[in-house]
Amino acid sequence: xxxxxxxxxxxxxxxxxxxxxxxxxxxxxxxxxxxxxxxxxxxxxxxxxxxxxxxxxxxxxxxxxxxxxxxxxxxxxxxxxxxxxxxxxxxxxxxxxxxxxxxxxxxxxxxxx
Amino acid sequence: xxxxxxxxxxxxxxxxxxxxxxxxxxxxxxxxxxxxxxxxxxxxxxxxxxxxxxxxxxxxxxxxxxxxxxxxxxxxxxxxxxxxxxxxxxxxxxxxxxxxxxxxxxxxxxxxxxx
Numbered sequence: 001x002x003x004x005x006x007x008x009x010x011x012x013x014x015x016x017x018x019x020x021x022x023x024x025x026x027x028x029x030x031x032x033x034x035x036x037x038x039x040x041x042x043x044x045x046x047x048x049x050x051x052x053x054x055x056x057x058x059x060x061x062x063x064x065x066x067x068x069x070x071x072x073x074x075x076x077x078x079x080x081x082x083x084x085x086x087x088x089x090x091x092x093x094x095x096x097x098x099x100x101x102x103x104x105x106x107x108x109x110x111x112x113x
Numbered sequence: 114x115x116x117x118x119x120x121x122x123x124x125x126x127x128x129x130x131x132x133x134x135x136x137x138x139x140x141x142x143x144x145x146x147x148x149x150x151x152x153x154x155x156x157x158x159x160x161x162x163x164x165x166x167x168x169x170x171x172x173x174x175x176x177x178x179x180x181x182x183x184x185x186x187x188x189x190x191x192x193x194x195x196x197x198x199x200x201x202x203x204x205x206x207x208x209x210x211x212x213x214x215x216x217x218x219x220x221x222x223x224x225x226x227x228x
Contacts, residue, residue, distance in 0.1 A: 088155060
């Protein structure tokens, strides 16, 4: 019920190629958060999406929230070696804050220079 | 601000030993949480707190205790360590702002091995 499914689990791209990871839920989400974890590091907050159909950009990163608020995606244009890491989506339970996040299993991105 | 700090960074325990993982934050955040991260499993919530004196269980609470006597500190206690508790443990804190934006700030983690 509260799970979020993330695909793919792994992605290897050549530097300069684009990358997309998808996050899907069987239930409607109040909001979705995205985090990045560098190898050996800790998760770092990237963004939160709240509104149906919302699209937000951070430089080469584009985040989308589906119209039905059941899915989300993160797209990176022209990947760089600095993009290496694992990207997680995370959802709070209904009526609760981000202190109770349920994380997807993540997409591990490798960038071949 | 130091943000969220965790000690120790690394720990090796023998089965049956007990220990406390320390977590502190200096951002005056109301909310604090403990997660464990295992390969291929993402992060799973162990316990959380919405304020001093208030704690509750997350997805995987068995074998762990927490307390929140102050806003700043949120220690995680392993009562009798088991090999299944070998993991990386992250503490996080957050502050509820207007609307939905309540970013979680994670500590650097504690890498625990139970033999």
